[in-house]
Amino acid sequence: MNPEPSEPAETPEAAGPDAAPAERGTPVGRRVFLGTLALGALGVVAAPPLQRGMEAFLGSAADKDPTGLTGLLPNGGGFRYYSVTSSVPHKNATNYRLTVDGLVDRPATYTLADLRALPQTRMVKDVQCVTGWRVPGTPFEGVRLSALLDAAGVHAEAGAIRFTCFDGAYTESLTLAQARRADVLVALRMQDKDLGHDHGGPVRLYVAPMYFYKSAKWLSGITVTEKVKPGYWEERGYDVDAWVGRSNGRDDEPTS
Numbered sequence: 001m002n003p004e005p006s007e008p009a010e011t012p013e014a015a016g017p018d019a020a021p022a023e024r025g026t027p028v029g030r031r032v033f034l035g036t037l038a039l040g041a042l043g044v045v046a047a048p049p050l051q052r053g054m055e056a057f058l059g060s061a062a063d064k065d066p067t068g069l070t071g072l073l074p075n076g077g078g079f080r081y082y083s084v085t086s087s088v089p090h091k092n093a094t095n096y097r098l099t100v101d102g103l104v105d106r107p108a109t110y111t112l113a114d115l116r117a118l119p120q121t122r123m124v125k126d127v128q129c130v131t132g133w134r135v136p137g138t139p140f141e142g143v144r145l146s147a148l149l150d151a152a153g154v155h156a157e158a159g160a161i162r163f164t165c166f167d168g169a170y171t172e173s174l175t176l177a178q179a180r181r182a183d184v185l186v187a188l189r190m191q192d193k194d195l196g197h198d199h200g201g202p203v204r205l206y207v208a209p210m211y212f213y214k215s216a217k218w219l220s221g222i223t224v225t226e227k228v229k230p231g232y233w234e235e236r237g238y239d240v241d242a243w244v245g246r247s248n249g250r251d252d253e254p255t256s
């Protein structure tokens with residue numbers, strides 16, 4: 001699998017690991033045209049689950065925006081919306097829960113209020129997607145993952161973390177050493193605002209030194225395991241160790 005589609009028209013993004021059944025916020029310009037071509041090619045090249053997701057997205061987008069131009073407007077932030085599912089339940093302070101379990105002494109379930117009550121860390125670093133787009137100087141704020149791991153009491157034989165999401169499909173992984181880095185957050189805020197639904201709110205992972213696919217949105221589970229189990233895109237060809245500029249055949253400037 002080519003980890004770096006050079007142009008969507010030649011290598012539709014839907015065929016690559018960043019295939020986005022619902023991608024919005026594409027900056028106006030050449031990519032808009034190419035992106036539109038890529039959408040046109042989808043029916044031919046997409047795997048059936050992605051195709052279903054795209055059809056669902058196009059259907060719902062058309063309901064709200066008969067001009068079809070919503071997806072072509074700049075979103076002001078340079079981010080693109082990605083989800084591997086066609087819809088994701090909305091969670092808020094009332095019904096959001098994050099579980100920490102697996103090889104730990106003290107499994108725990110956190111509400112949003114619980115997470116907000118813990119010490120918060122703010123970092124400003126670049127975001128880099130493996131398909132090429134980059135958003136410089138993005139503030140993220142939340143609880144260090146290492147703090148949640150320390151609170152849980154990780155067993156000596158543990159070596160990795162598995163992340164699960166309330167979209168019901170996406171997964172990610174880190175080694176325990178990566179997970180303990182000070183620049184890995186369970187993020188509650190992004191761009192100095194509470195994380196909105198589209199960016200994975202109310203809680204997403206933020207792995208600053210790695211390509212953005214590691215930063216699982218709609219985070220609902222942190223399971224301590226013995227070994228790394230590759231995540232959603234990693235099972236589909238992306239590098240498990242996703243250091244920016246040192247993986248996936250790319251040479252981007254490091255983000256931190």
Ligand SMILES: Nc1nc2c(c(=O)[nH]1)N[C@H]1C(S)=C(S)[C@@H](COP(=O)(O)O)O[C@H]1N2
Pocket residue numbers: 017018079080081082083084085129130165167170198199200212213214215216217218
């Ligand atoms: N649950 C979930 N998390 C996810 C993804 C996804 O599809 N589902 N996509 C990943 C990829 S490839 C990127 S580039 C970023 C996109 O984040 P954004 O939608 O906030 O721009 O989320 C990452 N986390």
Ligand SMILES: [Mo]
Pocket residue numbers: 018082129130131212213
């Ligand atoms: Mo991505």
